[in-house]
Amino acid sequence: MDNNIAALDSVFHALADPTRRAVVQQLARGPASVSELARPFDMALPSFLKHIGVLEASGLIGSEKSGRVRTCRLKRRRLAAAERWFEEQRALWAGRYDNLDNLLETLNGGENES
């Protein structure tokens, strides 16, 4: 459970940056090398590599080096865990309206009886 909390902390922290979200979006289309990923950004490579490091630390992406090429891929499971957090909040919110519906039904029922 504590692991999950720490994981969500680092996933949301990783996603709180437009460059890192764009990298995730690119990797959702399929694996890519670091140089392919860096191309759209007007950024020095060391700065870009810091973003890659934050994404790897969050568990959102993994990478493998083959020769001189480092290839990154998305780790869907971690992304899905973060999405589930939103689904849980939506379920609570929906439950709240179910409760209001029940209350209104009870109140209306009460009116009919009077």
Add this chain to the structure above:
Amino acid sequence: MDNNIAALDSVFHALADPTRRAVVQQLARGPASVSELARPFDMALPSFLKHIGVLEASGLIGSEKSGRVRTCRLKRRRLAAAERWFEEQRALWAGRYDNLDNLLETLNGGENES
């Protein structure tokens, strides 16, 4: 568009903290006063108010003061926008597998013809 990017930055930043996520979760059940929200946390009020400030700045929650009570409520729209970002990545990912399916079908078709 730039507004959306900045909004996602601040929403994900706001959610990268367990206290702030717990507040959102509590407010998904319905509005609550700051003192009700603070109760579960072993935290000085000024520190807690900073978390509330980050959530308000992100647009995830709003608050109103009536007399000495400040009541907070969830702003569903901003939460839903962040959830949509995950749905978009999932659609890209799904598209990728559709492409693989098409490729496999083409390859299998090729085998049958040979």
